Amino acid sequence: DAGVTQSPTHLIKTRGQHVTLRCSPISGHKSVSWYQQVLGQGPQFIFQYYEKEERGRGNFPDRFSARQFPNYSSELNVNALLLGDSALYLCASSPGTSGDSYEQYFGPGTRLTVT
Amino acid sequence: LAKTTQPISMDSYEGQEVNITCSHNNIATNDYITWYQQFPSQGPRFIIQGYKTKVTNEVASLFIPADRKSSTLSLPRVSLSDTAVYYCLVGVPGKGGYNKLIFGAGTRLAVHP
Numbered sequence: 001d002a003g004v005t006q007s008p009t010h011l012i013k014t015r016g017q018h019v020t021l022r023c024s025p026i027s028g029h030k031s032v033s034w035y036q037q038v039l040g041q042g043p044q045f046i047f048q049y050y051e052k053e054e055r056g057r058g059n060f061p062d063r064f065s066a067r068q069f070p071n072y073s074s075e076l077n078v079n080a081l082l083l084g085d086s087a088l089y090l091c092a093s094s095p096g097t098s099g100d101s102y103e104q105y106f107g108p109g110t111r112l113t114v115t
Numbered sequence: 116l117a118k119t120t121q122p123i124s125m126d127s128y129e130g131q132e133v134n135i136t137c138s139h140n141n142i143a144t145n146d147y148i149t150w151y152q153q154f155p156s157q158g159p160r161f162i163i164q165g166y167k168t169k170v171t172n173e174v175a176s177l178f179i180p181a182d183r184k185s186s187t188l189s190l191p192r193v194s195l196s197d198t199a200v201y202y203c204l205v206g207v208p209g210k211g212g213y214n215k216l217i218f219g220a221g222t223r224l225a226v227h228p
Contacts, residue, residue: 004158033215033216035218041220042202042218042219042220042221043159043216043218044218045215045216045217045218048215056215090158090159092158102147102149102161102164102204102206102216103149103161103164104161104216105161106157106158106159106160107158108156108157108158109156109157109158
């Protein structure tokens with residue numbers, strides 16, 4: 001079975017531009033979360049979506065937005081890019097059923113470089 | 116939110132048992148302790164989670180004392196391929212059961228021949 005897939009794998013943008021990152025969860029998983037990982041640090045939570053609804057938001061500015069589609073895939077959008085947005089953007093999926101599981105399945109990430 | 120503190124780095128040798136201890140002094144009653152592993156240029160991978168006492172799976176064991184203010188990840192007989200960053204997380208129950216992961220800085224484990 002395919003794992004979580006993300007596209008593109010690498011991206012170079014200039015300051016002020018907009019970027020869209022895409023994620024396809026594991027088949028059957030209904031929850032998608034987005035994380036930002038700056039070099040040398042742990043991933044930082046950005047958003048969580050379940051059944052097309054936002055279920056959680058981290059401490060990120062409004063330039064960051066996301067959505068989930070009926071097929072449970074997801075997009076992360078970042079407007080007005082800053083140099084500090086350069087990072088590895090990770091998508092993770094989970095079944096999304098309520099309960100006490102903290103097991104999420106991460107994709108390989110999209111490496112965004114802002115120049 | 117509960118904050119975790121763990122060693123920045125550790126060194127070990129092949130075949131040894133490695134224990135990584137994490138402190139989470141202000142863990143809440145409903146929070147779970149979770150550990151993830153991350154290799155360079157890859158997303159994190161779930162290792163184990165627990166609430167109290169001891170949990171064991173095919174990869175590792177997790178020891179949690181009664182006060183739950185710390186936890187220890189135990190990796191038996193490490194190999195070179197266990198060289199990675201290990202994150203101790205507190206899993207925060209989210210709205211409607213959709214749980215959130217709060218990552219810290221992690222422990223860089225280097226396994227030497």
